[in-house]
Amino acid sequence: MELPFSQACENNKNPILNVLEVAFANASRVLEVGSGTGQHAVYFARKLSHLEWQASDQPAYLPGVKARIEKEGVPGQPLPVEFDVFQSAPHGQFDALFTANTCHIMPKEGVEALFNQLADKLKSVKHLCIYGPFNDNGHFTSDSNRAFNQSLRARDSQMGIRDKQWIAKLASQQGLSLKNIHAMPANNQILEFQR
Ligand SMILES: C[S@@+](CC[C@H](N)C(=O)[O-])C[C@H]1O[C@@H](n2cnc3c(N)ncnc32)[C@H](O)[C@@H]1O
Numbered sequence: 641m642e643l644p645f646s647q648a649c650e651n652n653k654n655p656i657l658n659v660l661e662v663a664f665a666n667a668s669r670v671l672e673v674g675s676g677t678g679q680h681a682v683y684f685a686r687k688l689s690h691l692e693w694q695a696s697d698q699p700a701y702l703p704g705v706k707a708r709i710e711k712e713g714v715p716g717q718p719l720p721v722e723f724d725v726f727q728s729a730p731h732g733q734f735d736a737l738f739t740a741n742t743c744h745i746m747p748k749e750g751v752e753a754l755f756n757q758l759a760d761k762l763k764s765v766k767h768l769c770i771y772g773p774f775n776d777n778g779h780f781t782s783d784s785n786r787a788f789n790q791s792l793r794a795r796d797s798q799m800g801i802r803d804k805q806w807i808a809k810l811a812s813q814q815g816l817s818l819k820n821i822h823a824m825p826a827n828n829q830i831l832e833f834q835r
Pocket of ligand 1: 724750
């Protein structure tokens with residue numbers, strides 16, 4: 641099959657890698673939520689060789705992620721598992737969780753569901769990095785994010801850029817405190833949490 645491809649992933653993978661190298665330095669098993677094209681999964685698994693990188697996504701995305709890992713993954717890299725945040729989390733003792741560009745795609749209830757999982761089946765997770773565009777106390781941080789939000793809302797009224805303060809509050813309710821906010825290119829950020 642033709643592998644799914646995102647130019648944005650190619651552009652952001654090195655800036656994200658620079659953060660994960662430090663944030664996940666003491667981690668060993670990472671669950672990635674919403675792996676999408678699988679480009680991040682194969683790149684970070686190769687560059688962060690102390691980690692086992694478990695990709696996951698909703699069923700429709702799994703064939704593409706699987707094909708990419710089979711073609712470009714590191715030897716022994718696990719194949720992606722099905723994970724919709726509204727459904728039961730995959731088995732396994734994950735000590736880190738990474739997700740990119742998902743909080744504005746899933747409904748707000750999905751973000752809440754993900755944090756509920758972090759208090760339940762995923763409570764072994766100690767290091768959490770969330771990449772994407774975020775608002776600051778209800779304000780867009782750039783005109784391009786404002787326009788992006790409009791295009792998301794036109795696609796689906798439940799999509800939308802979330803407030804980083806709201807996400808930090810959900811995290812703190814589950815024992816995860818905001819450790820760092822990393823500025824990323826193209827008006828994105830990584831919210832780094834630690835338990
Ligand atoms: C814009 S894509 C981002 C893909 C990839 N992480 C990236 O950065 O290119 C949004 C991703 O969110 C995932 N997603 C949306 N709703 C979800 C849900 N309820 N549970 C799990 N993943 C979800 C989609 O399946 C998709 O992989």
